[in-house]
Amino acid sequence: MLTPYTERQKTMxxxxxxxxxxxxxxLSKQGYKYxxxxxxxxxxxxHAGFIGYYSEPxxxxxxxxxxxxxxxxxxxxxxxxxxxxxxxxxDIYNRIYNxxxxxxxxxxx
Numbered sequence: 001m002l003t004p005y006t007e008r009q010k011t012m013x014x015x016x017x018x019x020x021x022x023x024x025x026x027l028s029k030q031g032y033k034y035x036x037x038x039x040x041x042x043x044x045x046x047h048a049g050f051i052g053y054y055s056e057p058x059x060x061x062x063x064x065x066x067x068x069x070x071x072x073x074x075x076x077x078x079x080x081x082x083x084x085x086x087x088x089x090x091d092i093y094n095r096i097y098n099x100x101x102x103x104x105x106x107x108x109x
Contacts, residue, residue, distance in 0.1 A: 002085035005092060014095045021061045021100060024054040038093060040067030061100060068097045 005013070013034045020027035027035075032047045040063065044050040054060040071093040073086035 002082045004084040004088035010088065010092050010095065013092050014099065017064075017096050018099050018103075020054075021064070024051045024060060027051055027054075034089075034092065038067065038089075039070035058105070061105060064096060064100060068093065 009030075012028075013031055016026070016028045016031040017035065020031060027047070027050070029047060032050055035041050036044075036050060041050075044053045054063075071090065073090045076083045076086045
């Protein structure tokens with residue numbers, strides 16, 4: 001059974017990824033691990049490769065927005081194994097997405 005993210009972990013990941021949109025070098029290992037396990041993102045072999053790939057201004061912002069519809073984990077139901085884990089992943093992604101959209105593109109990057 002997969003353990004759902006805690007509220008503290010969620011907040012740390014959301015804050016880190018939002019900062020990394022402006023400066024990918026600030027992406028922590030925890031933020032990297034979360035993102036590369038989301039649909040649409042690939043590991044780029046390692047943390048440094050991921051940061052290098054997203055060093056182009058706006059690229060991480062656009063990919064987070066573009067992949068949002070793939071990262072809702074809506075195919076899991078309350079009776080399913082690991083439902084709470086996938087709901088916690090969806091909550092993190094939605095918080096990142098909503099935070100970035102509320103800032104707007106120019107203020108987010």
